[in-house]
Amino acid sequence: RMKSGDIKASIEIPPDFGADIKRGRPAFVSAWIDGAMPFRAETIRGYLEGTHQLYLSDPAVKTTQPQAASPVNVEIRFKYNQAFDSIYAMAPSTIALLLALFPAILMALAVVREKELGSITNLYVTPVTRLEFLLGKQLPYVAVALVNFAVMYVMAIVLFRVPLKGALLPLLVGTFVYVFTTTGFGMLISTFCRTQIAALFGTAILTVLPATQFSGMLVPVSSLSGVARVIGMGFPMTYYRPITVGTFTKGLGFADVGADILVLLVFIPVLTGLSLLMLPKQER
Numbered sequence: 001r002m003k004s005g006d007i008k009a010s011i012e013i014p015p016d017f018g019a020d021i022k023r024g025r026p027a028f029v030s031a032w033i034d035g036a037m038p039f040r041a042e043t044i045r046g047y048l049e050g051t052h053q054l055y056l057s058d059p060a061v062k063t064t065q066p067q068a069a070s071p072v073n074v075e076i077r078f079k080y081n082q083a084f085d086s087i088y089a090m091a092p093s094t095i096a097l098l099l100a101l102f103p104a105i106l107m108a109l110a111v112v113r114e115k116e117l118g119s120i121t122n123l124y125v126t127p128v129t130r131l132e133f134l135l136g137k138q139l140p141y142v143a144v145a146l147v148n149f150a151v152m153y154v155m156a157i158v159l160f161r162v163p164l165k166g167a168l169l170p171l172l173v174g175t176f177v178y179v180f181t182t183t184g185f186g187m188l189i190s191t192f193c194r195t196q197i198a199a200l201f202g203t204a205i206l207t208v209l210p211a212t213q214f215s216g217m218l219v220p221v222s223s224l225s226g227v228a229r230v231i232g233m234g235f236p237m238t239y240y241r242p243i244t245v246g247t248f249t250k251g252l253g254f255a256d257v258g259a260d261i262l263v264l265l266v267f268i269p270v271l272t273g274l275s276l277l278m279l280p281k282q283e284r
Helices: 017-023 038-056 087-117 119-124 130-159 168-190 196-213 226-233 237-250 254-283
Strands: 002-004 007-012 028-034 073-080
Touching: 028 038, 038 073, 087 130, 087 168, 087 196, 087 237, 130 168, 130 254, 168 196, 168 237, 168 254, 196 226, 237 254
Parallel strands: 028 073
Antiparallel strands: 002 007, 007 028
8 A cells, every 4th residue: 555645545456366366367456546636646557557567577477478468457446536637636726725825815914004004003002902903803804715715615516516525514614714724824924014015925925835835735745855844734725725625525524634624723823822922023
């Protein structure tokens, strides 16, 4: 059995395989590949076919007697996404990417706009605490992000015809927690920015780069090392993408994605606490 990130492959050998070989009867070996992420599955498929060809070219296998058929047949089966259509992987992953980008940008702009207009000074003449101020800014954009998710979910189901094979409730719970983390990420970035332009570009760069390169969307996080792996493990999309892809493509439920939801829950107090610590330092 092989595993690369959340992509798995296994080879099944029947119990009577050896007996069939000894008696000269046809024998079959099944190779099952997780096709939820087509590009990675295609790589595993290439390795399997290469191993097969290497076996056929082995001098120990060849004989001087002509053979009518290949001595070994390799049949490849995809456990998920049998049609091997990339839309079944890209649609859920794109939902995760967009929910990481736009809520973070909107949240960052909301706080920085208060700095540019000077209205953030009202915070110091009112009984509103810093936590209440940040949560008051965050909650509307959480609601906007949930509306965006509903639109993208309908588009995936109706327009792109990507069926939801798993339960809807784990996906909704994971999304609700995830948008809290992405808006919290934008809130943290806003504490370092003075202008809306800086907040816009800073949030876009600090969101798109980890989301596409280090969160498992293109390259498995398990294959990363060093700083790249640290960035991947510290970015919320790394834990939300398995929820979307898993519920849409693999039919996963709470038992399978519960650990990822718990990790996302940890991001909320961490990001909020860091924002509370950084905000007054920037305003003194």
